[in-house]
Amino acid sequence: MSTKQILHLQRTYGAQGTNGALTYDGDLVCHTIELPWRNNLRRLSCIPVGTYKLEKRTYTRHGEQIGIPAVLGREAILIHAANDAQKELLGCIAPVTKLTAEGCGTESRKALEKLKALVYSLWDMGEEVFLHIK
Template sequence: MALKSTLVLRRTYGEQGTNGTIYFDGEKICHTIELPWRNNLQRLSCIPEGCYKLEKRKYTKHGEQIGIPAVLGREAILIHAANNAMKQLLGCIAPVTTLTGEGTGDESARALEKLKALVYSLWEQGDEVFLLIREGR
């Protein structure tokens, strides 16, 4: 039977964007930026809090990425590189190394590599990987 591994994303909501931090086994992996909460509106809002199973997804534009397939009323939600939520995200989650403001950060590609290395190693062990999103630090 596959083991379940859960990453926890703790969010803070702002007018200009949603900032968060992803933890695994109590250890900080990276920060995240997302669009502000706008009632789960497609392309305009971050996704709702909850627990999501992560899956590998291949996209023409982004190559192979970590996908979040089972978001109610949404499709093609990914975890991919971006440094400015309002300019570069349409509902996806972007890992960043440092938060620089509401919905902004830097060194996203580096943070994404770190997150992918963790998630892919869990998948290679045969684990199912989940992302639990909740408010708070």
């Protein structure tokens, strides 16, 4: 029987971007960068606060990634590598190793690998994984 596993994303909003700390079981997994909050506008805003079920999705551009399918009024939201939200994100969430400015960070691929290793191991155990954004 599967149980719910919840990743928590605590956000800090800024004019240039949204930064976050992603934790699981009270431990920091990575930091995150997103676009600034712009009323959930497609391709221009970070997604609204809430709890979302994560699913494995395959995309032409990014290959197999962690998807966030049930975002109201949005589609193809995923968690993928990026170091600059304004230049590289269209509403998705990017994990980063270190935050450097609003919506900017470093070593995104390394942070993504760490996050995927965690989420995929939970999925492999038959768990449902949710992202709680606050």
